[in-house]
Amino acid sequence: MKRRRQVPRSRLWLLAIGGLLGCDLRYPEVVVVNRIDTAVVIRNPSFNGCRWEATLNYGDATVPRRCLPGRDQVHFQKLDLDQFAEQRMDPEEATTGPLWFNYQTVAQWTVDAGDFRVIEVQGGDALEQDFSIPGPYGH
């Protein structure tokens, strides 16, 4: 009969403690993809404690980030390039920069520990303006 090789007790302890310390590594990974429109750019999307400092053209995806488990909408800033082009044609507004507006998805997503979730942000009625942005506050 083949003898089972015993694992040293110290290694078991290390394994147990290492597993516990790594519990936050099981936080869900989330990716946001811009699927609104070819003429729409979004930037700095956020979802349940995560924030990506990124600008996404149509079809672009963020890098995966670990967010808190829970339920949230995707919040972001939106720029419509068609509108911006029209604005540039107007001599009175030609010198002003692009206006980024705060938007969020109507839908909410739930993510749990261990999940890998790709969230595609769609256009049309799937979006609404986001008035929940906190204003500047004090020191």
Added chain:
Amino acid sequence: MRGAPWLVFLLLVLGPPARAGSPEEAPSPPPEEGEEPGDAAVPTPGAAPDHQTVIQASRPVSPDQTQDQVAVPGERLRESPRPTLLEALAQESASIHVTRRGVGPAGVASGAAGGLTVRGLGGSPNTQVLVVEDGVPDVQGIFGHPLPDAYVPDLIDQAVVVEGGDSVLYGSNAMGAAIVLRSRWLPEDGWEVRSDAAYGSFATLQGTVTALGRKDGWEGAFALHGMRTDGHRDGAGGSVLVIQSAGRLRLAPGWSLVLRNKAVHVTGGDPGTVQHPFTDHTFDVWRDNLSGALEYQRPGLRVTLLPYATLGRHRLHDGFQSLDWTLGGRGEVCWRPHRNWEVLGGVEAQDMDGEVRNRIQGTATDVRAMVDLAAWQQVLWRPVQGLSLVVGSRELYSLRWGFLWLGKAGVRWNFWRGWSVRTRVTRNYRQPTIRELYLPYPVANPDLRPETSLNWDATLGYEDFRHLEVSLTAYRSQARNLIRYFGSWPAAEVVNIDAYTVWGLEGRVRVRDLGPFGATVAGSWQRVGRYTRQNPEAMLDFAATLGHRWGSHRLEGEVSGEWVHGLYMANYRREPIPDPFFLDLAVRYRLEPPGKDWTLEPWLVLRNLMNRKYEYIRGYEMPGFHVLAGLKVGLGG
């Protein structure tokens, strides 16, 4: 995460040891008639040894025996599973509410945590709760409140929370409570070095080294504490560095000179709400507190002269930079003309000032210094055995607001076999901060008046000094001219409000040394009216310990938790927050080989054992189940 319950089971099977029940941590009974306060066991250097019996007794941290106080030994604070000192203190008393946001620094400015509320007073963020560190009121000159991240328990001998405050003894800001911290020294010649290093979830790394020494009338204490973490979500990380040093020289019989310094550096950021997180709302704070103390002591008399200075620099992500300083000094005489009488008197002067500018915009905001002078007196009379009467008065003169009188009166009667009853009424105050007066973040009002409060409380208690401690307290706080912020930027305003009354009940039961078992349960309920912002209706704090010692080994475990009810993010019961509730588990093993002068203590803290989703600040969700594991090594001592 799902494995947490078996860890509880494992702990119960292993049967760890009672920390709460260890004799060295048992609170000593209050000094009675004829007992001399002070470091009675300190021998005079070079003096010939005599053969008298020396009674070792520490001077009470706070000299008013009629106040309602919670005393916590430093060792218990050091072993607490809570990440900060203020949270560890909140675990000991159900009337202390501390806002939290995660494992990182509490921080400053918008989104900061660490706000303290005691008996309905506090918040904004901590200006109605005063922290006194070795006799020095710790307030940031411009912001008028302590820095929550500046307190680490490494060198604390004892912390006392004076619930109901005491502006007679401690001055401005001691309205809702005063947290009085006393640092420790070695009790006899020798040296001691301790190291405590830990690593845990969210890449949290913390380490502490303390060193204490004493020889031939020289004493020294040093502590270095560092912590850094990524935080449990984007923008929630940060770091804390605290360097403390103190030296004491026994100059001549009865004379001693103390010099202390504490430097603090805190970096981090406001992570924002989980819906709208920030990654770049950073802060960078430096503070340095320097104080000295010249003390003369002989039987029946103690004279202390204590100058102090604090200097701080705050930098925020938006260009804000402030430099603030506080200069002050206090002299105090404690005279015991008769064994039944004790007279305390003192004078104090304090100057707070600073400068504010925006480094990006290149603009500066004018602020004016605040200077006040004060004298105070307290008389303690013990007419019969077990009965103590205290009256006190403080006369304060502010260059800005003129004369103000504060007073207090209290009585404590230990009437029968561990039973006691006490009551006290005190008039406290807080002066507006420079920020509230001049800094438009979000708004300022130079016409603000100081706040005052009239606090009353009464306690019925029982303590057998061995196993059981029970107390029930009723209190009422009535405040006038409270300073409150209303509205939101840009239409916000900060004004005095007319009157505010809160009353409530607190209870506390503590069982210790009951075999391997010890437990503490503290609960409170209060009626706060419409001022419900971060002013919870009810709180319950509990801890159960199990311990076992065999030979040179000791294993102990503690399950502790907190439940908060009736928490709102706004006044008028608006923006309710679901009741926060969590459980923590701490396990410690200690090896003390006989005849050796070293100890080894691995420990493990499991926080939010049930992986509950909860928050104290709306949108600032607390971390789920997470872990910190460490190793403590002691040498000497």
